[in-house]
Amino acid sequence: MKTLLVAEYRDGKLLGSTYELVAFAQKIGAESSMFLVGSETVLPQYDGTLYLADSSKYGEFNPAVHKQLLLDVIAREQPEMVVFSHSSYGWDLAPRISLALNAAHISEVVEFVDGVPVAPVCNAKLRREVKANTVQTVVSLQAGAFGLSSDPVGSPRVERVETDTAPQIEFEGYEEAEAGGVDLSKAEVIVSAGRGIGKPENIAMIEALAKSLGGEYAASRPVVDSEWAEHNRQVGTTGQTVSPKLYVACGISGAIQHLAGMKKSEFVVAINTDKDAPIGEVADVLLVADLKQLVPVLTEKLQIL
Amino acid sequence: MKILVCIKQVPDMESKFKVNADGRWYDAADLAWRMNEYDEYAVEQAVQLKEQVGADSDLTVLCIGPERVKETMKKALAMGADRGVNVADDNSHQKDPFEIASIIAEFAKEQGFDLIFTGMQSQDRGSAQVGVLVAELLGLPSISTIVDFSYADGRISAKRELEGGVKARVSCATPALVTCQLGLNTPRYPTLPNIMKAKKKELLSVELAELLKVEGKQETSKIYFPEKKGGGLVLEGDASDLADQLIQILKEKTAVLA
């Protein structure tokens, strides 16, 4: 099988997810070539053909133009599968490509079982196998699902690509996450509050438990979006990545984007009323309980240890 | 200004799911249904835009699905949409993102919407495709995954959320489509007077056959529960006992209580 891997580049850097695409191609035993809107000064370590468009000319985010560049390469290469990361770049560009190719697009692929892509359903409580009815397919891969290619080596044969397509959207620059505040990456214990805490006043309860364990408190995204906690306490793909000795998830369901930020924790405890919550998949201990009852009792017992 | 917002009805994610009889989707019986979380942000942003533009604006909410989706549509009407259009389809769960997008585009194509709002993804199937596909089918520019939105003089400015908390500032001319990410705004709760007013708003039904002109490109061949791996301990019981058990485990398995 012939695949075309769509690598990513941001703010002058090649993204690490590029090597997940390479690992994927290796895993399914496919031939590959690669497409990148990036720069010659930071080429991937890759042993194959790289179709390279210049990001200083075509921008780092410029959907209509990147689409045309990629379609031209697809017309030349005729891959059976076009592979994206399921990322802010990938989920934006992949549907544009699948529509133009009239190909099935299967998103958020977490594994291949006997050649059939599998994707999560309902917050990862269920999985589904997806059958494409088209010969050519587009897939976007869940971050981390296929690992990194072992020891990326080689230098690509670079083929330049150009287009004179007009942009539809103007990119005006990046805005960094606000810095400062707590550095969760240094905390040995993190107690994290999810939407299950129910109301902002209950943050205090989570903070008290964190203190009794000598750690920091953190939060899932809805808690931050509701402004019950600061953004610099958010754990997950759009927050921080943490790897403490102990992570206590209180009222957190365990969505993929949250797990991505904490699954490297050494020991995970989850407190959740739902026995089937996906957080159970990464938890060493799942306490099926109402956190509003359990957390204060636990804190009290820890304080008198 | 003509505005369209597309919403999906999804089960509450805390529901106890069962696989249905043909093994290809979850069983729809005994579930609590609600508006896809991402779409609540889309409705709120559309209503805010309507309020900004004033009298000259018109906001339609569209939902493809069976009769029960009308309950969810009423919430959008109570939040401030002017009318609802339900594309009646008992089998919408079997349609792929391309079919759903094609139905929406077919509905929208001659209506001259200036702005279309969708969620960035649906919580159940979560393809994150429909919004961008609708825009491509209509030949409109689209900005996905927005966490900030403003409109002035025929242009929208938005912030796209990227990984690690970084955002990209982008802008484009209308007509355009945006897909809404969590945290874009604070969706309002419908007030009682607005719920009453919503009962009088138009809630139309359109036949699927009028709008479905394409065939799907993919299908779910099997749905199942993931194997529980890792073999984590699951403990149930009284809070005080659980706390004691956990402290014992932390003493044995971790160094944090040392």
Ligand SMILES: Cc1cc2nc3c(=O)[nH]c(=O)nc-3n(C[C@H](O)[C@H](O)[C@H](O)COP(=O)(O)OP(=O)(O)OC[C@H]3O[C@@H](n4cnc5c(N)ncnc54)[C@H](O)[C@@H]3O)c2cc1C
């Ligand atoms: C592109 C993208 C990026 C994202 N980035 C992030 C990110 O960085 N971080 C992040 O966290 N999310 C992120 N999300 C959102 C993510 O998909 C989930 O929506 C989110 O993680 C859910 O948060 P939660 O678990 O707190 O809430 P929910 O999913 O609503 O779960 C609440 C949980 O609390 C439990 N519960 C309820 N009441 C109680 C009680 N009294 N006691 C105990 N348990 C209770 C429930 O059973 C449930 O499991 C992102 C999403 C997208 C699309």
Ligand SMILES: Nc1ncnc2c1ncn2[C@@H]1O[C@H](COP(=O)(O)O)[C@@H](O)[C@H]1O
């Ligand atoms: N059945 C539907 N009816 C109306 N809009 C939908 C439907 N399904 C999906 N959408 C819209 O498309 C967005 C993305 O859905 P998806 O591509 O399925 O993740 C949703 O947030 C909705 O705005």
